[in-house]
Amino acid sequence: MQILAATDFSTRSYRALRRAGLLAKACGAELSLVHVVDDDQPPNLVAIETREAERILAEQIGAMAELQSLRCRPMAVAGDPFDGILRTATTVQADLIVMGAHRKQLLRDVFIGTTIERVIRTGPHPVLMVNDEVERPYRTALAAVDLSEPSANAIKTSMTLGLLRTLRLTLVHAFFPLAKGKLSYAGVSKDNIDEYVAGERLRATQELITFLDANGLSDVGQSKHIEEGAPFEVISSTVKRLSPDLLVMGTHGRSGIAKMLLGSVAEEVLRSLDVDILTVPPTR
Structure with a gap:
């Protein structure tokens, strides 16, 4: 197994390297560390920054406890950050890319997206975004399931990577009772509305069970949460309530200008x- 950890030498990236080290040790993986040097500058400056990046990477490998006893390969490449990361992932045949949480840049993010979003949107690799401080190996995970192929693929990929091997996994699925608003507007009693919602919850539960069975995932997940509401609100509230170490979700492939637009649940x-969030792209 090959893990690629990308760093810009920030505190966010430091956490990502530590998490990547823990994962590599747990999975017996080889670990590559990459820093992308901006190539939009004179070649002599690119060369100087590349040598400096290689020096810092070597120092971090020697100093970071989580990287000790691992097979680590430091790499400094020139280019645009997201493109450099993806090119390196292809070179090392990465099974997983690990990155720190993004730094928001206001309007630039709205129209272009952060580096990690661009890596997720355009690349074929699972990407782990590390948000939390790294104190211990993951213990609990929450997987969002929307009855789509990408959501099933996300769980399967996480299992293949070995990320769920020792974790307590909870599944969360959102359902939306379409007629609830109309019933309320029509003056239907609360008891009858509650009965309708309970029926929709039962139907959603059965649909989830059928979906898991069809995808060979019937034994996955120690518990299942079927919650009423829009997907993002349900995922957000469940994360706040359960405080999992890791959230797993699939992304839906998009092409052309749709890749530049915001609004997806992911x-x-x-x-x-x-x-911490693991996003898994659809099978291509």
Whole structure:
């Protein structure tokens, strides 16, 4: 197994390197560390910054406890950050990319997206965004399931990577009772509305069970939370309530200009929640 950890030498990236080290030790993986040097400057400056980056990477490998006894490969490449990370991931045949939480840049993010969002949108690799301080190996995980192929693939990929091997996994699924608002507007009694919602919850539960069975995941997840509401609100409230160490979710492939637009549940989650988040792209 190959793990690629990307760093810009910030505190955010320091956490990502530590987490990548813990994961590599747990999974017996090889670990590559990459720093991308901005190539939009004179070649002599690119060369100087590349040598300096290589020096800092070597120092961190020697000094960081989580990287001790691991097979680590430091790499400094020139280019745009997201493109450099993806090129390096291809070179080392990475099974997982680990990155620190993004730094928001206001309007630039709105129109272009952060580096990690661009890596997730355009690359074929699972990406782990590290938000939390690294104190111990992961113990609990929450997987968002929307009855789509990408959500099933996210769980399967997490299992293949070995991330869920020792974790207590909870599944969360959102359902939305479409007729609830109409019933309330029509003056239907609260008891009858509650009965309708309970029926919709039962139907959603059965749909989830059928979906898991169809995807060979019937034994996955120690508990299942079927919650009423929009997907992001349900995921957010469940994360706050359960405080998992890791949130797992699939992303839906988009092409063309749609890749530049915001609004997907995954993007809302990445921008709003402070938990560590593993995003898995659809199978290509």
